[in-house]
Amino acid sequence: MRSYGEYCAVAKSLDVVGNRWTLLIVRELLLRGPARYTDLRDGLPGIATNLLAERLRELEEEGLVARVQAPPPVATTLFRLTPRGEELRPVIERLVLWGMPLMAQQLPNDAVRSHWIGFALESMLSDHDPDGPPLMIELRTGDQPVTLETHDGAVRARFGSADHPDAVLAGPPKPIAGFLIGWIELADAEAAGVRHEGDPKAFDRVRALPEAAPPATA
Amino acid sequence: MRSYGEYCAVAKSLDVVGNRWTLLIVRELLLRGPARYTDLRDGLPGIATNLLAERLRELEEEGLVARVQAPPPVATTLFRLTPRGEELRPVIERLVLWGMPLMAQQLPNDAVRSHWIGFALESMLSDHDPDGPPLMIELRTGDQPVTLETHDGAVRARFGSADHPDAVLAGPPKPIAGFLIGWIELADAEAAGVRHEGDPKAFDRVRALPEAAPPATA
């Protein structure tokens, strides 16, 4: 991309990460940790494969991404964020907070990946009982299960299901997210096709307090 | 811009503000408050005028910017951020923090505007003596003077000079910013062409503590 040519911290940031797809690649690497090219492509539906390669090369030149060789059993190349790349996490978190109201409209062609939802919930939720026992909530939506876990008062998401989850939510992504964010109640989520298992009180421990819901669009 | 088509808060944010120039327009409106088309163009050197018009239209449609008629004496149209647009401030602040190390390299063709520097310093500095008397530091660099003022423990920047500033820094932008950020000492800044007036202790009240400086490039 062309430089903005401004002696300004915002402009210089965007010179590096303002390219199309670039911040979404960083998002994937923040979520997944070191990842293979193919996994990145799966997490970025719609990207042209040559663009992904080009962006990764740019990010490597800028010192945000490093290429590492995975140990023998797999023996493939992995892409991972450098510390400088990791420092973009607060930027992306703020973008998540700002963009959350936009999740009220799920367009017909929107791709769904469960780890995107889990990641957004990390930024939105917190553990109201930080000293309580560990809590695990499994979400089943999109492509594969994702599990929310409490950790030091915060909520972390990880790929995969839980062995003995305290509770499970399964169904379409919008009402699942909407319920945990506090836009709608459990009964509304059920009416929208969400099923749940386990103790509903588990949800209250991490759930955001119900507040002004964004317009119930689409 | 074409939508990413992902049901993800980051992607949906970027669908709205990920366009080229869009976040820089928001930056200008955050800095200036309600602004005229011409002032925006001056704060965005290099933007094509048709693009500025198009972006403003898009931002208006998205509900981030509103067009208002200025009162009779001037009677021109002003562009201002809506509350939803204002909510992008934390995003931009994080981008400032992340991008600040990049200010170590000032490219030969980089345009300079003093309010960009003032804005960046807002995010970087704080008042170490919040209960002390109001403090004003005038910066003379780039196109026009900008004044830093303490306010509730924070540092605010505003256009224009101060009537009776506690101190003044004049000269090239990089050493001025570098000194206040704590990358270099006052003596180094002077060696780089910075002149100062008033009590140097005024700087210590807001100056960031010297720490690891980024590579002294360009």
Place this chain on the structure above:
DNA sequence: CAGCATCCGCTTTGATACTG
């Protein structure tokens, strides 16, 4: 199969000129 590179048509951008 993972990790690209090449080609091509379409869209977006940049630069400049012009207008109410």
Place this chain on the structure above:
DNA sequence: CAGTATCAAAGCGGATGCTG
């Protein structure tokens, strides 16, 4: 002052082909 109009150049999306 506040834009619109025009057009060349750059960037992107989609398809396909190549290589270890």
